[in-house]
Amino acid sequence: MQPYELTLTAAASAIRARRLSPVELVDSVLERIEQSQPALNAYVTVTAERARDAARRAADEAAAGRFRGPLHGIPVALKDLIDVAGLATTASSRVRAGHRAETDSTVAARLAEAGTALLGKTHTHEFAYGLTTPQTANAWDRGRVAGGSSGGSAVAVAAGAAPFALGTDTGGSIRVPAALNGVVGLKPTYGLVPRHGVTSLSWTLDHVGPLARTVQDAALALTVLAGHDPRDPAALPLPPADYRPAPGTDLSAVRVGVPRTYYFDHVDPDVERAVRAAIAHLQSLGATLVDVDIPMTRYIQATQWGLMVPEASAYHEQWLRSAPERYGPDIRVLLEAGALMPAADYLRAQRARTLMRRAWLELLQQVDVIAAPTVPMTAAPAGQTTLTWPDGTHESVSDAYVRLCAPADITGIPALSLPVGRDRAGLPIGMQLLGRPRADADLLRVGHAYEQTAPQPALPAALTPLKGLSPAGLR
Numbered sequence: 001m002q003p004y005e006l007t008l009t010a011a012a013s014a015i016r017a018r019r020l021s022p023v024e025l026v027d028s029v030l031e032r033i034e035q036s037q038p039a040l041n042a043y044v045t046v047t048a049e050r051a052r053d054a055a056r057r058a059a060d061e062a063a064a065g066r067f068r069g070p071l072h073g074i075p076v077a078l079k080d081l082i083d084v085a086g087l088a089t090t091a092s093s094r095v096r097a098g099h100r101a102e103t104d105s106t107v108a109a110r111l112a113e114a115g116t117a118l119l120g121k122t123h124t125h126e127f128a129y130g131l132t133t134p135q136t137a138n139a140w141d142r143g144r145v146a147g148g149s150s151g152g153s154a155v156a157v158a159a160g161a162a163p164f165a166l167g168t169d170t171g172g173s174i175r176v177p178a179a180l181n182g183v184v185g186l187k188p189t190y191g192l193v194p195r196h197g198v199t200s201l202s203w204t205l206d207h208v209g210p211l212a213r214t215v216q217d218a219a220l221a222l223t224v225l226a227g228h229d230p231r232d233p234a235a236l237p238l239p240p241a242d243y244r245p246a247p248g249t250d251l252s253a254v255r256v257g258v259p260r261t262y263y264f265d266h267v268d269p270d271v272e273r274a275v276r277a278a279i280a281h282l283q284s285l286g287a288t289l290v291d292v293d294i295p296m297t298r299y300i301q302a303t304q305w306g307l308m309v310p311e312a313s314a315y316h317e318q319w320l321r322s323a324p325e326r327y328g329p330d331i332r333v334l335l336e337a338g339a340l341m342p343a344a345d346y347l348r349a350q351r352a353r354t355l356m357r358r359a360w361l362e363l364l365q366q367v368d369v370i371a372a373p374t375v376p377m378t379a380a381p382a383g384q385t386t387l388t389w390p391d392g393t394h395e396s397v398s399d400a401y402v403r404l405c406a407p408a409d410i411t412g413i414p415a416l417s418l419p420v421g422r423d424r425a426g427l428p429i430g431m432q433l434l435g436r437p438r439a440d441a442d443l444l445r446v447g448h449a450y451e452q453t454a455p456q457p458a459l460p461a462a463l464t465p466l467k468g469l470s471p472a473g474l475r
Helices: 008-016 022-040 048-063 106-113 151-158 175-181 215-225 269-284 297-315 317-322 329-339 343-363 397-403 406-411 440-453
Strands: 043-046 075-079 117-122 164-169 184-187 207-212 255-259 288-292 369-373 386-388 394-396 415-422 428-435
Touching (some): 008 022, 008 048, 008 215, 022 043, 022 048, 022 075, 022 117, 043 151, 048 117, 075 106, 075 151, 106 117, 106 215, 117 151, 151 164, 151 175, 151 207, 164 184, 164 215, 175 415, 175 428, 207 215, 215 415, 215 440, 269 288, 269 415, 269 428, 297 317, 297 329, 297 343, 297 397, 297 406, 317 329, 343 406, 369 440, 394 397, 415 440, 428 440
Parallel strands (some): 075 117, 075 164, 255 288, 255 369
Antiparallel strands (some): 043 117, 164 207, 184 207, 369 428, 386 394, 415 428
């Protein structure tokens, strides 16, 4: 096994035990980036020398017995919405050409202080306003979408080109690409991870969270990232905490809600089959299954768009006036439409969110977590814009991908996507666990119990030699 194939947790343990040098790890991951980047294009920019310098510092500190924390010497990639002093934050847009961040975002500063090595910035759908990340190819099939908007981060992790990465989630932008690329994605409770220094899409919906290969890896990253920052008005006044799951797989005290409504409507049969099998596996670990009805389902899409669209247009107002031609056509039309939305519609969406959050909190008194598909279908072919369900219902690909993720963003509850199987084409399928606000640790414990005991692929397709690369590219 090469160092780039190690999970974050395994690599961190090996570094602490001095069986692996941070320099060896970073060099291995950088080589993997060099191999995979031509085929997958996960990265906007790679900061190789910066990563090597950080790895050498981490190695020197480790040799002296000084470890900064559980991520000491671990390389990381950041979605290109996240500021790092002196580096470009392009948001994968021509609007940001030439932009350089003056200071670190809160999360970048926390990761640097923890001793990580920055590999580079990963692609996003332009300004995070989309669900496909068209610049980046799916790690399992280059002819299919990566998912978005954190597509570059998910693909980098799936391909072994980063042990973990950060993304943002406003309507599913961590969980969608996590599900489509067979990795773990965590959208924490709203306000748990500060967003200072992160380019906004919709400030009342935006979340920052990790993508990783395992639930335990995501929990380790959250332990470093979470904690109050007064510069984010939405940041929760909570002290730092350890989110790593305790050993054990007994779920006998856990009530798992199984939706009777909404989450299994218009879902691909392979996806439903895999998720229901995963739910049955949770039951085999002792969990009690409880049928639940999802509240206010007819208002979910209208509320999501009613909040996100005008907030995004307000954020982009100045650029939209001064340089509208620099936006991609799909993003420009959304921003222009949002500028025309009446204030009364935005206020109605806010009222609907309040009622929806109250209803979800009541629902989550009946169960500890809810288990459901992350997305209704696996990765769509690149360029496909719509699909038709067997009953004749037409839906855009973007609407399909956001549909099952939106409730957690609207209500601010934590949501975890983890891989639970593959469809008939061999593409990954994700299950979503949703929990009570601030109960991220409980969510991670259930996900960790599942991944410890459920059958897992012996070797993810993304970690085999990448299709389409010449032998010369696999040095």
